[in-house]
Amino acid sequence: MKLLIVSDSHGDRVILKELREKYQYDVDLMIHCGDSELRAVDPALKGYSIVKGNCDYDEKFSNELLLGVKGNKIYVTHGHLFQIKSSLLKMSYRAKELEADFVFFGHSHLLKAEMIEGTLFLNPGSILLPRGGNEKTYAIVEKEKLVCTVRFYNEKHEELTELGVVYS
Incomplete structure (x- = not known):
């Protein structure tokens, strides 16, 4: 299983189109974790599974998605509805x-x-407005067997090799 995860693009259509062109045939799923600031019908979002962020106003977006890919449950x-800036605790209860x-x-x-507890929690950072001295980022997650x-x-x-991690 191979997934592209992006978030917080805040109106940047160019990067979303670029990511789609680069990865659409290389990944099983392209996921946008909200704050696209685009309408659900915007062509830049074609091919993405996307949720509603606090800066999204199109009611066609859902607050959450549960997806299945190759036997894996992806939430x-x-x-923002789980106050993740304070703790992952509330979101971890929902994940369980x-x-x-x-x-x-x-x-x-x-x-x-x-x-x-055996569940990967991942924030890909922001592809437009990063914080904490980070670069603009997105993530690729691959799972093969137990790795x-x-x-x-x-x-x-460009891969930021110092930030990558492997779980087995």
């Missing part, structure tokens, strides 16, 4: 309730990958 939410293998979220504009690899990339599609 996607923006994070859904029996999620992966939780993808945004909102804080801070990239993060953490394994909590899960997380790679972060900047907007030039």
Whole structure:
């Protein structure tokens, strides 16, 4: 299984189109964790599974998605409804309730990958407005058998090798 995860693009159509062109035939799913600031019918969002962020106003977006890919349960939410800037606790309760293998979220504009009780929690950072001295980023998650690899990339599609992590 191979997934592209992006978040907090805040109106940047160009990068979303560029990511789609680069990865659409290379990944099983393209996920946007909210704050696209685009309408659900915007062509830049074609091919993305997307949730509603606190800066999204199109009612066609859902606050959360539960997706299945190759036997894996993937929970996607923006994070603002779970106060993720304080703690992942509330979101982890929801993940347990859904029996999620992966939780993808945004909102804080801070990239993060953490394994909590066998579930990968991942924030790809922001592809437009990063915080914490980080670059503009997105993530690629690959799972093969029992090994899960997380790679972060900047907007030039250069891998940030020092930030990657492997869980087995």
